[in-house]
Amino acid sequence: MAYALEDEFGDIIGKARRGQNISQRQITTATGITEAELARMEQYTLKPTESQVFRLAEILNLDGPKLLNIATEQWEPESPQQTIDADLEVITISAPVGGWPVNAYLLVCKATDDAAIIDTAAHPDLVLEQVDAHNVNPTAILLTHAHSDHTDGLPQLQTATGCETYIHTDEPKPQSNTRLREVAHGDxxxxxxxxxxxxxxxxxxxxxxxxxxxxxxxxxxxxxxxSVGGPNISYQAEIDSVRANLLSLPDTVRLYPGHGPSTTVGEEKLHNPFF
Structure with a gap:
């Protein structure tokens, strides 16, 4: 099986450890895994034993069986069906940034061919190529967050499409040619x-x-x-908001992330070790 997940075992335990401010020494004391072994696991150069996986899961507040499935490469999300919704089409645009793929999307209303550009993948030319290739009419640019791999090239997209750009009111604002439209939960x-x-x-x-x-x-x-994104601001806020606002949705809802393959609410409830 070609393993396609964005995060490997080492990424997951590293994010959980740093997010909860658990030191390598604390891990060693609780699990008997040496700091050198832990560092190698986080750097993908040492595969853990089953016992080590479960000991790490306990101190890191992760789900042991789910973590083991990822450590042993036994799970990846099912490929999406050709049509997930009769009213819309999702076009994925994936491009390398710093050597790692980043996703942008076109959300297309099938009834009108109007489309939202969701993030930039730092490759505005590729986004515009897909707009032309699918003959859609962009009406808005939606930004999930302001990191450069998701917003670089925004001015070029704004100039080419004339679209207004929407970003959360609490998010830092990226470089923009136009005034950004601020949105909030429930808008x-x-x-x-x-x-x-x-x-x-x-x-x-x-x-x-x-x-x-x-x-x-x-x-x-x-x-x-x-997995989850790096908890740069608040680990608990990330876990709580995903659980409350995403994993509470119907199991069939497909989740389109900024990195890695799409998945579903149901699959993440069954397989994501953070939940």
Missing amino acids: VLSIGELMVTVVNTPGHTPGGCSFLTQNAAFVGDAIFAG
């Missing part, structure tokens, strides 16, 4: 006949947000398949 935007709801998913950034419409949610770096 509703229209893309053609689609209604898109803003939901709070902070923690990775102060004002990270997700955009939900029907059976699709665009989640930025709040959650990945089998």
Whole structure:
């Protein structure tokens, strides 16, 4: 199986450890795993034993069986069905930034061919190529958060499309050619006949947000398949907001993250060790 997850075992335990301010020495005291062994695990150069996985899961407040499945590469999300919703189409644009793939998306209303550009993947030319290739009409740019790999090239997109750009009111503001339109939890935007709801998913950034419409949610770096984004601001806020505002959605809702493959609410409830 070609393993496609954004985060490996080492990423997951590192994020959980740093997010909860647990030192390597504390890990060693609680688990008997040496600091050198832990460092190698976090750097992907040492595969853990099953016993080590469960000892780490306990101190890091992760789900042991879910963590083991990822450590042994036994799970990845199912490929999405060709059509997840009769009213919309999702076009994924993936491009390397610093050697790692970043996702942007086009959310297309099938009834009108109006589309939202969701993040930039720091490759505005690729985004515009996909706009032309699919013959859609961009009407808005939606930003899940302000990190440069998701917003670089924004002025070029604004100039080319004439679209207004929406970002959460609590999020730092990226370089922009136009005044940014600020949104908050519960706000509703229209893309053609689609209604898109803003939901709070902070923690990775102060004002990270997700955009939900029907059976699709665009989640930025709040959650990945089998993991979460780096908890740069607040680990607990990230875990709590994802649990309350994303994993409370129907199991069939497909989650489109800023990195890695798409997944579903149901799959993350069953397989994500952070929950």
